Amino acid sequence: MxxxxxxxxxxxxxxxxxxxxxxxxxxxxxxxxxxxxxxxxxxxxxxxxxxxxxxxxxxxxxxxxxxxxxxxxxxxRGDHNLMPEVGSEERAEWLQWLHYAETIAAGIQNLNMQHLFLPKDWMKSPTVMGIETKRLAIALKAVESALSDGREFLLVSGFSAADVMMGFTLESASRYVRFDSYPLTAAYLRRIQARPAYKAAQDAEGPQQFYTQDFYDLPEQGA
The missing domain is CATH 3.40.30.10 (Glutaredoxin)
Structure with a gap:
């Protein structure tokens, strides 16, 4: 079944x-x-x-x-290499990236609420948007730093389920933080999106329902 x-x-x-x-x-x-x-x-x-x-x-x-x-x-599930074995050198790093994806996602969720789901402009706070965007940009630096040693994915050993957690998160983050300052992260995201299973999952799910713009700029204060 x-x-x-x-x-x-x-x-x-x-x-x-x-x-x-x-x-x-x-x-x-x-x-x-x-x-x-x-x-x-x-x-x-x-x-x-x-x-x-x-x-x-x-x-x-x-x-x-x-x-x-x-x-x-x-x-x-067996017969995969998506998770380092318990006790292996990469296990702690895998777990950290697995959950760090939600550290980044928390900021995205707050920005989604401000930009997408509060129906009236007077409900939205440019100050909160600015703070959350800055926090998101800071959180993304950890990913850029990890990729600076030439690795293609979050673990040196290669693609894992940590990339599954992070990849979706980065796609959403790119709606609020321009990746010009994160070239390694941008390339990493492109590698993830090119995976056959990623594309198959997109086809199975259908178009995303949230974003109507490729990028959401911060509103001007007092606007």
Missing amino acids: SAVLHSIAGSRSFRVNWLLHELGEAVEIVPYQIMDGSLQKPDFKSMSPARRVPALEIDGRVLYESGAIVQYLCET
């Missing part, structure tokens, strides 16, 4: 979708819309207490936290 992924196109659920494709796991995608009330339906609420995607039905259970799902899939 294939896994069932409850998903919103362009959300964190893409991480799970992409990883399942990297693993060659069959997945049925159940699509939702962020603003149509579908996340409030009783059936979905029983699977995801925060009423957010992803929610993954797999192995007779439901998991609803993307980082935990990524780690669970790596630990329960």
Whole structure:
């Protein structure tokens, strides 16, 4: 029986979708819309207490936290090299990158709220937007620094599930921080997006639902 992924196109659920494709796991995608009330339906609420995607039905259970799902899939599926073994030299680095993706994503979430989801201009704060954009730019420096030794992916050994967590995050980050100052990160993101499993996951999910612009500039103070 294939896994069932409850998903919103362009959300964190893409991480799970992409990883399942990297693993060659069959997945049925159940699509939702962020603003149509579908996340409030009783059936979905029983699977995801925060009423957010992803929610993954797999192995007779439901998991609803993307980082935990990524780690669970790596630990329960064999015949892959997406996770260093426990006790190996790269294990700690892998875990750190796996979760650092959410450090970056927290800033993106705050910017999404300001730029995309607050319906009236008077609700938005240019000051908050500026602070969060600066914090996001600072957080991205860790990725640029890690890639400065010539590695192609976050681990020296090559592509792993940490890149799955980070890749989706960087694509969203590029909507708010120009990557001109992060050339290694920009090249890294292009390598990730060229992976066959990434493209297959995009095709399975459909167009993202959030962004109507390639880039969102900060509003002028007082505008």
